[in-house]
Amino acid sequence: MTDIEVGGPGLVLIVQDDAERADELHDLLSELGFATRWCASASIALKSFHETRPDLVVMEVGLAGRSGLDVCREIRRESDVPIILVSTGSATEDIVEGFRAGADDYIVEPFAGAELLVRIQARMRRRRNGIQARHTVMVDDLEVDVDNRQVRRHREPINVTPTEFKLLVTLVERPGHVFSREELLAEVWGYGHAGDERVVTVHVQRLRAKIEADPDRPRIVTTVRGLGYRLGHTTDVRWIPEPLTV
Template structure:
């Protein structure tokens, strides 16, 4: 099995050195770029498994770089940025980033997010219609949901909402992304309907809806289905 390759796009040399140390200690191959232009040159020749992208590059705004990368690549993009405003995070995710970490962050959290991104970029070959997280299972062929092996009834919209999360485990989904997928693009701003739908779904799948363990709220951004980190 080949070593996973991570492209670090960061203009701060000290941060690049730190990230290289952390990644190579975990047996990742680390490619580095201090400019957006350099990153695009590397991507024209290499196919890393994950891109770690700082938004504050000196030659091109990271948001524009996300758009350029997404024009011809679906490589997972994990934004690492000092910009901590919810609007910035949501904008990066809507443009095609897969995850967002605000500086400063721990090496442990970074590595966990990278592992999640790699799992999603290399799905299992024998695709199954069943998805499972903890004791919650969704079967797309049967159009059924099971909790602790007992079938639970969901409305069509609740099923579509849960399916959206199971198709993107571990990924932060903005409210706009979810609404467009569940309701349609014409309802893109109807966050109240999403909150109501989410509350109904949580009452059916969460042991304690007030303290969810399956679908977590990313305050100011959206929601995320846990992936490999469930503590029941």
């Protein structure tokens, strides 16, 4: 595989220390016209990221030497580019660690090429389309500024990731609706059957930890046992025509 292959839909940075596996990913992405750049180590990956500013990163967690999780954290400090982590670790704690590092998605090896493509296309689509502006919504004392993608309480900012923000807005926009995990995979991540529903569970837990007064007894993002999640039925939801100023 050459260093950069020219394509149309966007540039994907492949961080993979197995050359054969990297070639497979390149061939898979090239079929859809994606440009790719391959890096075999963490240090080269960071350099390439700064040089090319890719549209998406697909990164192996178990890199030789420095972990892909460390690279993910460094990229996330300066960019909201979608990051998909690839790993053999299928335990829930492995997936949680990946999302804590700042990943937008996590796929367990071995996986079908079609599954990865669906996930990549979904992340790219979400990045290009963004969230339709609806100004600001108050959820009890939580201020969700949709235009500027910010969450505040008592005018103090709450640091949520782009995916956590989209999850919150999805629930807020349909306050009476109970979302199954599969439905949230489609709405927030852009894919359904190809997704691991634990992705939803992990993001709900992380969002609750940031926005709930008591994450163990959530009032905003509540669980409907056996069905999924919904906006708490006791919450007061009020849309404001113009965003509040800080």
